[in-house]
Amino acid sequence: MSDSSNLQATQRSTIRRIPKRGSREIELIYSILDEALVAHVGFISNNQPVVIPMAYGREGDRLYLHGSPVSRLLKTLERGVDVCFTVTILDALVVARSLFHHSMNYRSVVLFGKATLLDSEGEKMKALKAFTEHMIPGRWQDARIPSDRELKGTTVLSLPIDEGSAKVRTGQPQDDPQDYSLPIWAGELPLKLTAGVPIPDTQLIPEIEIPQNLVNYHRGA
Amino acid sequence: MSDSSNLQATQRSTIRRIPKRGSREIELIYSILDEALVAHVGFISNNQPVVIPMAYGREGDRLYLHGSPVSRLLKTLERGVDVCFTVTILDALVVARSLFHHSMNYRSVVLFGKATLLDSEGEKMKALKAFTEHMIPGRWQDARIPSDRELKGTTVLSLPIDEGSAKVRTGQPQDDPQDYSLPIWAGELPLKLTAGVPIPDTQLIPEIEIPQNLVNYHRGA
Numbered sequence: 001m002s003d004s005s006n007l008q009a010t011q012r013s014t015i016r017r018i019p020k021r022g023s024r025e026i027e028l029i030y031s032i033l034d035e036a037l038v039a040h041v042g043f044i045s046n047n048q049p050v051v052i053p054m055a056y057g058r059e060g061d062r063l064y065l066h067g068s069p070v071s072r073l074l075k076t077l078e079r080g081v082d083v084c085f086t087v088t089i090l091d092a093l094v095v096a097r098s099l100f101h102h103s104m105n106y107r108s109v110v111l112f113g114k115a116t117l118l119d120s121e122g123e124k125m126k127a128l129k130a131f132t133e134h135m136i137p138g139r140w141q142d143a144r145i146p147s148d149r150e151l152k153g154t155t156v157l158s159l160p161i162d163e164g165s166a167k168v169r170t171g172q173p174q175d176d177p178q179d180y181s182l183p184i185w186a187g188e189l190p191l192k193l194t195a196g197v198p199i200p201d202t203q204l205i206p207e208i209e210i211p212q213n214l215v216n217y218h219r220g221a
Numbered sequence: 222m223s224d225s226s227n228l229q230a231t232q233r234s235t236i237r238r239i240p241k242r243g244s245r246e247i248e249l250i251y252s253i254l255d256e257a258l259v260a261h262v263g264f265i266s267n268n269q270p271v272v273i274p275m276a277y278g279r280e281g282d283r284l285y286l287h288g289s290p291v292s293r294l295l296k297t298l299e300r301g302v303d304v305c306f307t308v309t310i311l312d313a314l315v316v317a318r319s320l321f322h323h324s325m326n327y328r329s330v331v332l333f334g335k336a337t338l339l340d341s342e343g344e345k346m347k348a349l350k351a352f353t354e355h356m357i358p359g360r361w362q363d364a365r366i367p368s369d370r371e372l373k374g375t376t377v378l379s380l381p382i383d384e385g386s387a388k389v390r391t392g393q394p395q396d397d398p399q400d401y402s403l404p405i406w407a408g409e410l411p412l413k414l415t416a417g418v419p420i421p422d423t424q425l426i427p428e429i430e431i432p433q434n435l436v437n438y439h440r441g442a
Contacts, residue, residue, distance in 0.1 A: 214316065
């Protein structure tokens with residue numbers, strides 16, 4: 001990946017529907033991965049598809065996966081089964097004159113690959129830093145770092161970012177030509193994941209200020 | 222489903238990790254399905270897991286699926302392959318004193334089942350109404366209804382809501398006892414998908430007001 005600005009084209013990652021919305025440009029893929037907070041990770045368990053929300057972090061061309069269902073996932077992944085890693089950021093509702101042409105503006109990434117278990121504590125520490133900085137940039141400096149016991153008890157998966165694509169829809173509705181004269185409102189309703197006021201833990205010791213990276217929290221550029 | 226307030230327990234829908242966060246209560250499951258906007262639908266294609274974001278609607282104990290990748294999905298689903306339908310609503314970042322205990326508050330639903338193609342135009346019309354009202358309550362009255370031609374050209378899948386579960390995390394971080402005395406801020410940072418100011422289509426005919434269901438748009442109760 002490091003010597004290329006695009007992901008490779010493969011059969012399973014080819015965008016069949018509305019291919020003009022697809023992209024393999026790596027900077028776009030990274031920007032979507034860095035802005036989203038939760039991935040939906042699909043794998044096959046007992047011949048059934050299973051899709052689980054997971055937290056993740058990125059470091060260069062690797063993703064680190066971490067999440068509560070890791071025990072079930074690990075039983076599968078240790079045997080080397082493929083995963084599909086998908087993130088979606090919703091940007092707007094697309095409101096058309098016809099019900100049929102209602103849509104959404106979004107940015108999504110779908111990646112394919114084999115996830116592997118991290119085994120060294122050094123790698124796990126790097127992965128935990130990637131999780132933390134993905135969720136709250138700067139938090140790594142602000143909180144207690146993981147102990148040896150915590151690292152030993154942590155299971156983290158690593159997935160290469162080398163096969164997949166982004167898909168993006170932007171802009172106005174696309175109504176049928178004869179509908180543009182209808183007296184019906186049409187346009188976009190922007191949507192954004194926004195942070196509210198931080199809620200202090202009830203057991204917080206006195207006189208600790210809310211960190212600036214939480215006061216000014218936002219996703220994306 | 223109609224005579225029960227809980228989904229059935231099955232092997233593949235059993236929550237293995239932190240089962241106290243799990244629920245099969247149907248009203249909770251419906252409330253999460255109705256608030257989320259995008260589902261991540263997993264299926265098996267050429268022995269690989271594939272996870273695709275899709276729009277959806279609910280009518281009673283059925284989901285209707287609709288989305289751009291429908292052509293690839295249909296090739297698989299027409300053969301009766303199982304899907305896993307997952308939605309996740311992110312409610313807060315959980316900020317702990319230790320990096321290890323950082324987490325997220327969320328509400329998710331994972332459903333399993335076989336999706337089937339709708340074939341009658343009457344069913345498709347009901348499904349399109351469910352999509353529209355899921356996305357923007359009241360919009361069905363405000364825009365041009367689908368034509369016969371549009372209904373014929375639409376592919377919609379139906380999935381029963383009868384196997385699966387919800388999972389919910391709420392509340393404060395759970396730090397280790399000895400960390401509560403550390404001078405580190407901890408608590409929750411609430412997150413919510415919020416709507417901005419509607420952007421009119423550049424070809425909108427004059428003097429059409431923005432509908433109230435877009436001015437006051439929000440998800441959830």
